[in-house]
Amino acid sequence: MKKKLFFILVIVFIGIIIFTKLNPPLVSGTVATASGNKAVVIGIGNEGFSKIRIKRVLVNNNEMPLYQKVQVSNPLKGFVITDNFNKEAREYGLNNIEDVIIETNTSPKTQYEKMDSGTATKKDKIYGMSIVHTEPIHEVHIKYSYFGWQLKETVSLNH
Numbered sequence: 766m767k768k769k770l771f772f773i774l775v776i777v778f779i780g781i782i783i784f785t786k787l788n789p790p791l792v793s794g795t796v797a798t799a800s801g802n803k804a805v806v807i808g809i810g811n812e813g814f815s816k817i818r819i820k821r822v823l824v825n826n827n828e829m830p831l832y833q834k835v836q837v838s839n840p841l842k843g844f845v846i847t848d849n850f851n852k853e854a855r856e857y858g859l860n861n862i863e864d865v866i867i868e869t870n871t872s873p874k875t876q877y878e879k880m881d882s883g884t885a886t887k888k889d890k891i892y893g894m895s896i897v898h899t900e901p902i903h904e905v906h907i908k909y910s911y912f913g914w915q916l917k918e919t920v921s922l923n924h
Contacts, residue, residue: 790911791817791918794873797846798922802901804848806836807894807920810871813911817867820915821908824898834859836893840876840885844893859895867892867909 790813797806811817822833836844837858845857871890879885896905905920 785813785911785914785916788812789916789918790814791867791907791909791916792872792874793918793920794877795844796920796922797844798902799846800848800897802903802922803898804846805894805896805902805905805922806844806846807896807905808844808873808876809867809892809894809907810873810876811867811869812872813869815912816869818910819862819865819867819894819907820910822862822894822896823906823908824896824902825900825904827906828898828900830896830898830902832895832897833862834895835862835865836860836891836895837865838891838893839887839889840880840891841887844891844895846895848897850895865892 790811792810792812794808794810798804819835822830824830832850834850837860838844850859868890871892876885876889876891879889894907896902903922907918909916
């Protein structure tokens with residue numbers, strides 16, 4: 766009986782891992798750039814069952830960006846794209862990446878649908894990854910934690 770239970774648990778665990786790899790919880794939406802692709806905002810959200818914590822953000826060939834923040838806003842306000850994080854930009858909820866937890870049910874696609882149907886409110890949360898680098902940004906690598914697992918999402922900029 767114990768062997769059978771162990772075998773079932775192993776299969777369930779492997780199934781969860783495969784499901785998570787095929788359906789990553791961190792999803793991206795709108796990508797906006799400025800300053801010759803040296804400043805980027807990527808709309809991100811969580812389609813998973815648990816909260817997500819961003820651990821590290823790298824650009825291009827795994828380079829550390831000059832600045833990185835997460836904007837926490839709402840669909841009615843939107844995001845700001847800037848190459849500096851001055852007082853005006855801080856009004857858009859710029860936070861250190863380690864201070865932000867990406868809540869569930871915050872997929873950019875869901876937020877777009879709410880905007881289109883007129884049901885979006887100030888209580889809805891949207892998240893934007895703001896990155897500034899010294900060179901043009903071609904790829905953004907977001908490393909994050911989900912259920913204690915370390916996962917990675919790469920967003921390519923098609924500019």
